[in-house]
Amino acid sequence: MGQHEKIATSLPAAVTEAVGASLAGVDAELARRYPGDPGTRQPVHTVYVPADAYTAGTVRSWGDQALAALDEHAPDAAALGRVLGLPDALAGPVYERVRDKLTREPVEDLRIDFEDGYGPHSDEEEDEAAARAARIVQETYSGGTPGTSAPYTGIRMKCLEAAVRDRAIRTLDIFLSGLMTGGGLPDGLVLTLPKVTYAEQVAAMASLAGEFERVYGLAPGRIGFEIQIETSQAILAPDGTATVARMIDAAGGRATGLHYGTFDYSACVGVSAAYQASDHPAADHAKAVMQVAAAGTGVRVSDGSTNVLPVGSTPQVHEAWRLHYGLTRRALARAYYQGWDMHPGHLPTRYAAVYAFYREGLEPAAARLAAYVARTAGSVMDEPATAKALSGHLLRGLDCGALDPTEVTRLTGLTRADLESFTAPRG
Template sequence: MRVTLGDPPALIPGFEQAHREQSAAYPATAVEWQPVHTVYVPADRFDAGTVAGWGNTALDLLRRHLSRKDMTRFFEMHEQTARIVHEKVTAKLGTEPVEDLRVDFEDGYGLRPAEEDGHVAQAAEAVAALHADGTLPRRWGLRVKSFADGDPVRSIRTLDGFLTGVIERVGHLPEGFVVTFPKVLMKAYLGQFADCLEALEKGLGLAEGRLRFEMQVEAPQTVRFLDAGLVPALGGRLAAAHFGVFDYTASCSLPPHEQRLDHPACDHARHVMQTSFAGTGVELSDGSLAASPASDDRYVVRNLWWRHVSLIRHSLSHGFYQGWDMHPSHLVSRYVAVYHFHLSHYEEYAQRVRDWEERRGPEGGVMDEPATVKTMAAALRRADLALGNA
């Protein structure tokens, strides 16, 4: 064909550099396994029996308070879907109740200067025991105190003692480790914490980049400095960003009865997190429900599950596939909501992807765009990983 411009590349100076920067900042990555939750356990209440104990408690609650028939009616599920969900939740609680565990030395633990070193050693011992037993969750770690509290030495001492203790007892650092860094009120704290991780790697003889961390987004100040540039600036150590609903809503001066995960202020913060880290590979996690059953009364337990499921569904609909769980009862509602979400559209998505790939005409009047097909394929992959099909 005839063209007017003789040498298009000459008209686009700097393209190759810009494209290299794009590829580095926004790598094309496949959907990989991400835990559906992070379980936070205060350090003074954590031991080698915690994971099994949470699973047993959750399984007992499920068996006593939520039959398959109850699930159909209570959570508005199709009968066949409810049967599958009930079976999967029962099996999950009996085999892998916790996918991601965080030993908490921050808000859930408090200020205990005379006790913290001892609890660090106990936590390391418990992790070593879980690893030896083959029951250490696929993702695990600890949450240290914030630099914003004014005592970074305590934060790093706890992290150092925990890592040193685990490695001494196990002989190496088991896979899946990550540390949670809370209340990041100043951007500088991120670089300072990353430098501490680098120093720990060298001191412990770990491979470069082995220690990665999650930042918590818990204040409007933090939202203002979120951007994709944080990832390369931190040397790839930023693994995830977790939303902290109660500190965030308190920072926004919301009244106590409005401190909830589905408040519009929280939606805004989560959407900023999404746009800031889209395409970077940084995982996103939502926050928690700060409530547990006040009694073992069936009505009380099931009402808490109903509220928790509604919040999880809200998170999932906004593209947040992970959240925090703070009590064994939350495991039931977590897996119920997640499994139902992934099963609800699975067959529909699979058929639409097949139709697209085989160039068949749209059924039901749906004309899928390439971006939609790509999203459905990712949703199917994410569902398979969450449901244990992959």
Template structure:
């Protein structure tokens, strides 16, 4: 066999690309394979008490009982052959884990109050969360949204963040699923400032370096495109130094800031889709998770209004899932049934085809579709997400794909350059 590149030539190429290899390893480490919640529930801080999630679950189930399970399944459009399974899963979910990610809101949902009052509410929220943690009843993911780092609210934001983290840390270990939410970000400098704040809070409270991470809410035009014409949100991720855990789209603040009238502000507006596509591009390969926004059309009122709102919410949840946004915001207990019904139906519909394709790929069986490694990773992610949220069982995946959960995790944790 004739070759023209000797070891010296190959070594030169390695040297040329070494810096880029190191950049890929640092900037695009891939996902860690951990669980991502399917939703975030926002609750005003002054209304948060220990046991709130269970109360939301009871209210959600009461809404289902008032309308009937069949009405929920009809509204969300669950396939006939999946209805029994989805109905049972929704009932079980609302009884055992109705809220996956709880955000104690000290921003828009709380409003502006005297400093002493906000200090008191923040400390009370930390104490209530500690009570839930000690009782083993806290949601898997939980945290606060404080005010933004714009000049008028910056000092208050920092004070609230300090009170919450310091109070919680003083009473015990921080929850594993702690999430801090930085809203209305307009500049990379604000992300850099948040990194500095996290470092100081860790040092002051004896926390390990890197323990505090935060999500960035994409709610302003400046978070997508800056004055120089660069994609701000991509720079924000990398300015976070590994502390940015997620990008959350804010439907109404973002839409309003573009001048879109209230009647047309929606998760599916073309402007929303553009922003979310940019977020998706910016986060790809970084391990930063994405969340879609919310709908403010709530399942309240008479039966027809509730069912219509369920149909709208279920359709939007499905739309987000199909577009690669596996998390969204929920604002009312009666949105939980449509969230879980639509989510479970999505994964159960895709179970058999995804498992067959992945099994064929892993076991090198020729089938009707020739999948590449990247698609196999996407198939593994589909099954793992379905498993994590309770839509799919490990036994089902083993029976259909011949893969254990640990094998799925191994398939989805490959870095971009791996």
């Protein structure tokens, strides 16, 4: 065919225009419902602390207790490597990074708990606790001392069921009002709505957030929240549809995460106490539905926790560590990049598991991404979606401290901005 020869087509422009017009509504729905991942940092865990136990020293105390546990039960890299089955070449870098993390930023996401972990209190006591929590959050955020605040912090209020609804709303109001009068909402503010069973409860929470924004003249959508999945009704509606998908829609763009509640959900579906764990088939089913419902929406999914605490003798601690490490690695492989930690002794194995996961994947991911950029296939022919996943792996490793920017750039030839360009939300 000659260079200037016209390529034949058969359809008039009006046909293309008509197709575009017929799909305009779908285009708008795709953009609204599935904007893609927001591209922001996702914490690797959430730590829950009862509201009456929360102080300005909580984060530092958790870090110090975790370091003390390492000193007592795994005083060097070789010891931790033996407990967790890490190869020598990996144990050293992981151990050093874990200790640094526990010193510098022991908690990534802190939730001040006014629900199950708080227990029964009078209204006056809860009012005071909510106001105190707001003051301490502002103080620790503005203090700027490393290791004393978490990048993400907020409260888990009570649920919006009738018996505790008024109390839940009042606690939320006191906490947010305290933050506003104390200097404004922190960038890392996170709110958690527990025990959700109907999408209407999510819509009500979104309405509360909107009213608060109106009162203080905040930008619409400034206040988001996580939805805690703790009931079977949150997964499957009476008509057989996925309730959790409706919940995301009912949030009106305010939902930031879906958090799996291991023990409440397990009990709800009748799992015996001895078998309530995040790797139970019932848990896997619930999280798989959550994952599919959240895919593409920008809402992140978090795994739950283990109630086996690393306390007691060294053999007991090691056994609990191995369990927690294994559950965390299992979750990471299933793309649940966040979980709950219930005790300071869980922090060493949380970070050891996360760091081992990202460091083991560093060189293979970097090589595949570099080959993709260079358009050389090697032994694997990757597509744009895989390049997005590879970049996401490296970015999550950088965010939590598992990887260093210099080593990622050395292995890929890419800057952080380059990596982010692969993972950017749908435009």
